[in-house]
Amino acid sequence: MLHLLITTLAAVGPAALRPQEGAPVPAETLVPSAASAPTQEPLPSTAPTQDPAGTPPAVPNAEPVPVPVPELPTWEPKYHDLDSVRALLERFAADATAAGLVAERLELGLTHSGLPSGALRLGRAEGGPLATRPALLLLGGLDGTSLTGSEAVLAVLAHVVAHPTELPPGTTLLAVPWAAPEALARTLQGAGDGRDGRPVDDDGDRKLDEDGPDDLDGDGQILELLIEDPDGAWARGADSRFLVPAKPGDSPRYRRMAEGRDDDGDGRFNEDPPGGQALMSAFPDGFAPSGSLSTGLTLPLEDEQARSLCTLIAKSRALAVLALQGDHGALAPVALDTPAERASAELAARALARPGARVEEPLRSAFELGRDPGPGSALRWTRARLGAFVAEWAPWGPEVERAASGAAASPAAARRDGEELAVPLVVDANAALERAWARWLDDTRGGIGFVEWHPVDLGPGRRALVGGWLPFTRRNAPEVALANVLAPVPAGVLRLLAQFPRLEPVFTEARREGELCFLRARVSNKGGFACSSAENGAGKLAVRLVLGGEARLVAGSDAIELEPLAGGAASREYAWIVLAPAQSTFTCRVDLPWGGSVAAEVRP
Amino acid sequence: MKPFYLVALALLAQDPVADPTPRPVPDAPPAPVERAPDAPVQDPARTAQGEAPATGAETARVNPPEPAAPPALAWDGSAPRTPEELEALLARFSTAWPASVRVEAIAAAREGGRTWRASVTRAAPEDEARLPALLLVPATTSAADGAALGRLLNACAGLLERAAREPAVEARLARCSVQFLFATEPTRAFQGGWPEPALDYPVGWKGGVGRPPHPLHEPETRAIAEFLLQHPSIGVLAFEAPSIAAPYELGAPAEARAPGGSLERFAREYLGAGLAAWSAFPAELANAADPAAARGVAAERLVLLLDALPRLEASEPKLERVRPDLWVLEVELANRGTTGTLEGSAAARERSSAWLDVAGADLAAVAGARSRPGAVYEPLAARANHLELGHLGGGESVRLRLVLRGAEGAEARVVVRSLRAGAVEVVVPLR
Numbered sequence A: 001m002l003h004l005l006i007t008t009l010a011a012v013g014p015a016a017l018r019p020q021e022g023a024p025v026p027a028e029t030l031v032p033s034a035a036s037a038p039t040q041e042p043l044p045s046t047a048p049t050q051d052p053a054g055t056p057p058a059v060p061n062a063e064p065v066p067v068p069v070p071e072l073p074t075w076e077p078k079y080h081d082l083d084s085v086r087a088l089l090e091r092f093a094a095d096a097t098a099a100g101l102v103a104e105r106l107e108l109g110l111t112h113s114g115l116p117s118g119a120l121r122l123g124r125a126e127g128g129p130l131a132t133r134p135a136l137l138l139l140g141g142l143d144g145t146s147l148t149g150s151e152a153v154l155a156v157l158a159h160v161v162a163h164p165t166e167l168p169p170g171t172t173l174l175a176v177p178w179a180a181p182e183a184l185a186r187t188l189q190g191a192g193d194g195r196d197g198r199p200v201d202d203d204g205d206r207k208l209d210e211d212g213p214d215d216l217d218g219d220g221q222i223l224e225l226l227i228e229d230p231d232g233a234w235a236r237g238a239d240s241r242f243l244v245p246a247k248p249g250d251s252p253r254y255r256r257m258a259e260g261r262d263d264d265g266d267g268r269f270n271e272d273p274p275g276g277q278a279l280m281s282a283f284p285d286g287f288a289p290s291g292s293l294s295t296g297l298t299l300p301l302e303d304e305q306a307r308s309l310c311t312l313i314a315k316s317r318a319l320a321v322l323a324l325q326g327d328h329g330a331l332a333p334v335a336l337d338t339p340a341e342r343a344s345a346e347l348a349a350r351a352l353a354r355p356g357a358r359v360e361e362p363l364r365s366a367f368e369l370g371r372d373p374g375p376g377s378a379l380r381w382t383r384a385r386l387g388a389f390v391a392e393w394a395p396w397g398p399e400v401e402r403a404a405s406g407a408a409a410s411p412a413a414a415r416r417d418g419e420e421l422a423v424p425l426v427v428d429a430n431a432a433l434e435r436a437w438a439r440w441l442d443d444t445r446g447g448i449g450f451v452e453w454h455p456v457d458l459g460p461g462r463r464a465l466v467g468g469w470l471p472f473t474r475r476n477a478p479e480v481a482l483a484n485v486l487a488p489v490p491a492g493v494l495r496l497l498a499q500f501p502r503l504e505p506v507f508t509e510a511r512r513e514g515e516l517c518f519l520r521a522r523v524s525n526k527g528g529f530a531c532s533s534a535e536n537g538a539g540k541l542a543v544r545l546v547l548g549g550e551a552r553l554v555a556g557s558d559a560i561e562l563e564p565l566a567g568g569a570a571s572r573e574y575a576w577i578v579l580a581p582a583q584s585t586f587t588c589r590v591d592l593p594w595g596g597s598v599a600a601e602v603r604p
Numbered sequence B: 001m002k003p004f005y006l007v008a009l010a011l012l013a014q015d016p017v018a019d020p021t022p023r024p025v026p027d028a029p030p031a032p033v034e035r036a037p038d039a040p041v042q043d044p045a046r047t048a049q050g051e052a053p054a055t056g057a058e059t060a061r062v063n064p065p066e067p068a069a070p071p072a073l074a075w076d077g078s079a080p081r082t083p084e085e086l087e088a089l090l091a092r093f094s095t096a097w098p099a100s101v102r103v104e105a106i107a108a109a110r111e112g113g114r115t116w117r118a119s120v121t122r123a124a125p126e127d128e129a130r131l132p133a134l135l136l137v138p139a140t141t142s143a144a145d146g147a148a149l150g151r152l153l154n155a156c157a158g159l160l161e162r163a164a165r166e167p168a169v170e171a172r173l174a175r176c177s178v179q180f181l182f183a184t185e186p187t188r189a190f191q192g193g194w195p196e197p198a199l200d201y202p203v204g205w206k207g208g209v210g211r212p213p214h215p216l217h218e219p220e221t222r223a224i225a226e227f228l229l230q231h232p233s234i235g236v237l238a239f240e241a242p243s244i245a246a247p248y249e250l251g252a253p254a255e256a257r258a259p260g261g262s263l264e265r266f267a268r269e270y271l272g273a274g275l276a277a278w279s280a281f282p283a284e285l286a287n288a289a290d291p292a293a294a295r296g297v298a299a300e301r302l303v304l305l306l307d308a309l310p311r312l313e314a315s316e317p318k319l320e321r322v323r324p325d326l327w328v329l330e331v332e333l334a335n336r337g338t339t340g341t342l343e344g345s346a347a348a349r350e351r352s353s354a355w356l357d358v359a360g361a362d363l364a365a366v367a368g369a370r371s372r373p374g375a376v377y378e379p380l381a382a383r384a385n386h387l388e389l390g391h392l393g394g395g396e397s398v399r400l401r402l403v404l405r406g407a408e409g410a411e412a413r414v415v416v417r418s419l420r421a422g423a424v425e426v427v428v429p430l431r
Helices: A083-100 A147-164 A181-188 A306-313 A339-352 A379-385 A400-405 A408-414 A426-445 A480-488 A489-496 B043-049 B083-098 B146-165 B169-176 B218-230 B253-255 B263-271 B290-308 B344-349
Strands: A005-008 A103-109 A117-123 A136-142 A172-176 A226-227 A234-236 A243-245 A253-258 A319-324 A331-333 A389-393 A450-459 A462-469 A503-513 A514-526 A541-546 A552-555 A559-562 A574-581 A586-591 A597-602 B005-008 B101-108 B113-121 B133-138 B177-182 B232-240 B249-250 B274-278 B312-314 B318-322 B326-335 B354-359 B362-372 B377-381 B384-391 B397-405 B413-419 B425-431
Touching: A005 B083, A083 A103, A083 A117, A083 A181, A103 A306, A117 A147, A117 A306, A136 A489, A147 A172, A147 A181, A147 A319, A147 A480, A147 A489, A147 B362, A172 A306, A172 B249, A306 A379, A319 A379, A319 A400, A331 A339, A339 A389, A339 A489, A379 A389, A379 B146, A400 A426, A400 A480, A503 A586, A503 A597, A514 A541, A514 A586, A514 B146, A541 A574, A552 B413, A597 B101, A597 B232, B083 B101, B083 B113, B101 B218, B113 B146, B113 B218, B133 B146, B133 B263, B133 B290, B146 B169, B146 B232, B146 B290, B169 B290, B218 B263, B232 B263, B232 B290, B249 B253, B249 B290, B253 B263, B253 B274, B263 B274, B274 B290, B274 B413, B312 B413, B312 B425, B326 B413, B354 B362, B354 B397
Parallel strands: A136 A172, A136 A319, A319 A389, B133 B177, B133 B232, B232 B274
Antiparallel strands: A005 A597, A103 A117, A117 A172, A226 A253, A226 A462, A234 A243, A234 A253, A331 A389, A450 A462, A503 A514, A514 A574, A541 A559, A541 A586, A552 A574, A586 A597, B005 B425, B101 B113, B113 B177, B249 B274, B312 B326, B318 B326, B326 B397, B354 B384, B354 B413, B362 B377, B362 B397, B413 B425
16 A cells, blocks of 8 residues: 655644744844844843944833833825834734734835844745745835836735635745935825935036936926937837937937936036935945046945845745836746746736736847846846846736736737737837827826927036926826736736745655565646756755665665756656565655655555 | 246045945035135155155145154064964054054955954045055065065064154155955965965856855955955055065056956956055065064065056146136146056946046136147047036146136135045135
């Protein structure tokens, strides 16, 4: 009789419900919050101390002052500031625990101006420690401008804690809703360009932030400025409101920049605004420093927050990483270089597709969509480091409201008027996106949301045009549309998680002839996702045959390294001959690339 | 000949020193320019080396002289074996040469070990950060080698001994500084054996299994990187490489010896410093039983290395009156060092490493011709009496033609400052 027992060897039960002590995150950068972290002993003190802010030292035997417990907010589809986001994370952590999920609140380091940043790790109670499960990492607003992306991450968390059974067992959801706190705070205030506001000498003139944007036309908005220039890179498109990359012979051509005057009189406009470092481009992947030696160069991962985010990513064991950002409404994988990566991308695109939207156009990489992050790319670094499937997923785009309302889906709409979307050039992808936004503006918003180009005076003899998209139109969804925009996001994420690999070792033969036992086994991936999307050595499996005390291996290897298994695939069969007394049991154990192991036991 | 003054302003080598955390530069008052006396003062260092004395005066606030007799250091030249021994020895250096060496810990490892800097200069402390600087470090590949540490310490001691007894060396150290870094990998430095270097700097950094998640992960590495960025006046980083025959190799041969993730590569790429592989002793002395005996040789080789530092000089200017209030001033500006005012990719990244300012007259127009004698003067873009000169390679010069507008009798002052090559001032009465 063949006894096959599938056992998850990773820790389960009450231990898994506790905060994960010793989670692979260095103590100096990532600190579990008080809700989940082991309490640290206060350091002994020999003398009364006073903090720099002048807070008086604690007085012995003083009456305890009741500390008001802040009421935790509930999530609503609107734009939140950092304080609200952090309060929501506390709320989600509390609700998740109450709902029987395992939740870990993680604190990232501080930004240069002292802003805090947090993360939340969630999973079902069963399935071992969160840190040893395959994880989906969601990064909200990593680009520093996509507040809609941040809200999308919060929407996922709100949904999961409200519907805990929808979270697939054996997986971890790791969410960083406000991944770039400084830049997102600036965007929320209407001044963001994705950078963290640290003073940097962008133009190398040994002055800091001396030529930034200005409201030239007094409308209270900083929009775009067009300066006519025969060498400019932009020209008006067929719809003269919108610009397209200039082609030979195009005239007039424009230089395109933020609205503002030449504050420092150097003949250039807004070339040194309040800027700093963009977290998206601050990672050690071909990082290029900015600034000047005279006033200070930027180093990669300058902030403690950036370094702790980097460490969190590196130790996340994420199989898939989604940066929720952008205005294209699509999934843009960082690369599509390997068959496994392409397969993961296609699977992810199907899982994340909005209801009513068809996935018929060929997948485009971030580069093809003009979203190549450039030197220092956080996403490229993540892909190389983890061997994970890494993509930008834009919850907002010109076709999102169409899809939500059940109107024509994106490819068909894009082909209206004979326009062809599927052109593999960045400029054409950009042009198609511009046309789609034009349709959105006219069809959905009745033209409201874009300020027509109008002339402004730049000083003696110089004229230019000012206009462009109003805030919370294109870069981020209008707040009134947020509920519809975000509604399908959680389901997509959960569909993706449900496709994560589920590895099972299976004995296909267990036969005894006297003292000799003949064993065969293989490993199957019951999920749709591959164990690794890259070809960098990540995702390998270690298969071991564990023998009892008196058993002796006659043939076969007791430790085998398996290449990563594709979704739905099975390994070849491995065979062993073992000399063992009657009633001996054998275990085929598979060490998983993200930690923990699964095993099958047999007694031939 | 028209009367003029030419002043080398080594102490005004740069604008405000960079900070690792960029922050706005306050409206600092202009750096004081010390006018040269009418009579030129000879530079003993130049005279000693057979150079023509500079026309003008060096302006340097120098420290009090050291005792004429070299102090007894009571050190046999052997390498310290523990962090405590290193710290104690450096303290003895400070005591022996109080006006010439300053020692401080600039970084600390998680495990507690510290990286020490010894700054050797005859200039006053307040000017030190602005002086062109030579940085000496152990090679990354031998950062854990006790013998390498010993050679560097002997070179430092040898230089201090020579400066105390030779006015020429003392004068050179009044115009620049030599910065030594000891125990750049403090945890490994005293471990013994040949532990793998951390290679934690961001240029050519490699991740992977067992590696930290990002470069500058170790606190001492980050502190050293920030120290370098705070000192953009470092013109040359020399790492001690005992295997080379020549006193030093500059440029490509040295760069080939610097592995990815090393301090050397970082200094080259971020700081745009010249990179030199430098040996304290010739091969036959490298393993000498008495390292102290070879100290003088190391000092001599160090003084030679100072020639690699970029150094601005200006020729005698020519003034021509072309209109009643319009003057053409021609002057040639040269980098006399063998290293550029900015090197490598940093030279492409930064717009300029030398800047010209005019006072006492209006700069109506300016043109320049690089190096070649017959080169055509090309118009240059100046704004508000300020001109970015770009970069000057090692040994490169640029001839400048400045059209000045000013009343007869006015005194035009042309100041050229640089990031790390010192500064010169040309003062010309318009008459």
